[in-house]
Amino acid sequence: xxxxxxxxxxxxxxxxxxxxxxxxxxxxxxxxxxxxxxxxxxxxxxxxxxxxxxxxxxxxxxxxxxxxxxxxxxxxxxxxxxxxxxxxxxxxxxxxxxxxxxxxxxxxxxxxxxxxxxxxxxxxxxxxxxxxxxxxxxxxxxxxxxxxxxxxxxxxxxxxxxxxxxxxxxxxxxxxxxxxxxxxxxxxxxxxxxxxxxxxxxxxxxxxxxxxxxxxxxxxxxxxxxxxxxxxxxxxxxxxxxxxxxxxxxxxxxxxxxxxxxxxxxxxxxxxxxxxxxxxxxxxxxxxxxxxxxxxxxxxxxxxxxxxxxxxxxxxxxxxxxxxxxxxxxxxxxxxxxxxxxxxxxxxxxxxxxxxxxxxxxxxxxxxxxxxxxxxxxxxxxxxxxxxxxxxxxxxxxxxxxx
Ligand SMILES: C[S@@+](CC[C@H](N)C(=O)[O-])C[C@H]1O[C@@H](n2cnc3c(N)ncnc32)[C@H](O)[C@@H]1O
Numbered sequence: 001x002x003x004x005x006x007x008x009x010x011x012x013x014x015x016x017x018x019x020x021x022x023x024x025x026x027x028x029x030x031x032x033x034x035x036x037x038x039x040x041x042x043x044x045x046x047x048x049x050x051x052x053x054x055x056x057x058x059x060x061x062x063x064x065x066x067x068x069x070x071x072x073x074x075x076x077x078x079x080x081x082x083x084x085x086x087x088x089x090x091x092x093x094x095x096x097x098x099x100x101x102x103x104x105x106x107x108x109x110x111x112x113x114x115x116x117x118x119x120x121x122x123x124x125x126x127x128x129x130x131x132x133x134x135x136x137x138x139x140x141x142x143x144x145x146x147x148x149x150x151x152x153x154x155x156x157x158x159x160x161x162x163x164x165x166x167x168x169x170x171x172x173x174x175x176x177x178x179x180x181x182x183x184x185x186x187x188x189x190x191x192x193x194x195x196x197x198x199x200x201x202x203x204x205x206x207x208x209x210x211x212x213x214x215x216x217x218x219x220x221x222x223x224x225x226x227x228x229x230x231x232x233x234x235x236x237x238x239x240x241x242x243x244x245x246x247x248x249x250x251x252x253x254x255x256x257x258x259x260x261x262x263x264x265x266x267x268x269x270x271x272x273x274x275x276x277x278x279x280x281x282x283x284x285x286x287x288x289x290x291x292x293x294x295x296x297x298x299x300x301x302x303x304x305x306x307x308x309x310x311x312x313x314x315x316x317x318x319x320x321x322x323x324x325x326x327x328x329x330x331x332x333x334x335x336x337x338x339x340x341x342x343x344x345x346x347x348x349x350x351x352x353x354x355x356x357x358x359x360x361x362x363x364x365x366x367x368x369x370x371x372x373x374x375x376x377x378x379x380x381x382x383x384x385x386x387x388x389x390x391x392x393x394x395x396x397x398x399x400x401x402x403x
Contacts, residue, residue, distance in 0.1 A: 005029045012067030012393040051075035057141040065126040066391035087363035091371040095380040101248035102387040109144045109174040110239045114167045115158030122158035146174040153204035161186035171236040177207035177220030182236035210235040227276030231299035234291035245388030252398040256357035260331035271296035278306040320344035323351035331355040340365025349376025356401045
């Protein structure tokens, strides 16, 4: 069959009439292929797009971690901006999209890798493109060098405590003390496995290692620096994916909040925004995970020169902050998970809050929530895209809304 790729789907695959999914292609490209189950196979590119580039990673074809390495940076930036403006347009909204902050290669400081024992040892990596097979990624162009350097440690751990039937999830984060690993899904921890893993943490100079939630090694403090505070987030907890992305998000949030003296930080995590904002404002941090809030609070108590930060554990889907509670503040930051924050945004719309800075990793749920805020009298002033997930189809944004 000869097909022309019309557009990219939300996972970055090319789509031709049918629809037929044509992986690793770009709009306008003409391809020859077979078709099986709505997907192109045995693909040959007849007319390449002028935006096509040579993928900079030798694992790209096999590994499912990246989807857009075959497109130029300019193309990917335009595609991501298009996703945001189309999601807004579907809700009858529009906004100027400003600077795009793209994290550099080799900057991903938090990743969940997978490990499986094999006949000969272990394989650690990511799932393959359109397959469940694990692909080893020793030259990954996305991961921070500190995470690349710990791949042999992850393989040794998998060999010691993995099984050939199931996979271990290995959440690795670069911290001030070195790499911290939280492994789940491995064999139960007995005395012999504990000793083996503790010795591995020593030999590979890990900052910390947790196995199925239990601490095996805490050799150096696995901290993050949020503004003037040092915070030790709970094992495997949320952390912005790159330091550069976090810096761009924090800067955009600071700009959006301005001089507001009392700020409420909704879905605050371990304080990525609360603690920098506390340099100039009193902050009330609200979050569902008690351990993250405890880490935030300890970080605040250990820092000097910050204004007051209070914390509140609350399920913001089931029990959003009510309009009258929001009215005690001058501005809100909101950074929900992918599902967005519909119930919370209804309360913000009914409140007297003058400014909201929204951080979102899902343009569709963001646009739905922005519509609710717009119906409550907010104007969507501007959007910045922060691309921490280079070469992936993920899109992250910061928006300022004001009455
Ligand atoms: C995208 S993260 C943002 C965290 C933080 N703002 C940061 O930048 O590090 C979303 C946060 O929402 C929290 N969360 C998820 N569901 C929640 C809920 N129903 N109520 C309150 N918090 C929730 C998660 O624990 C996580 O910390």
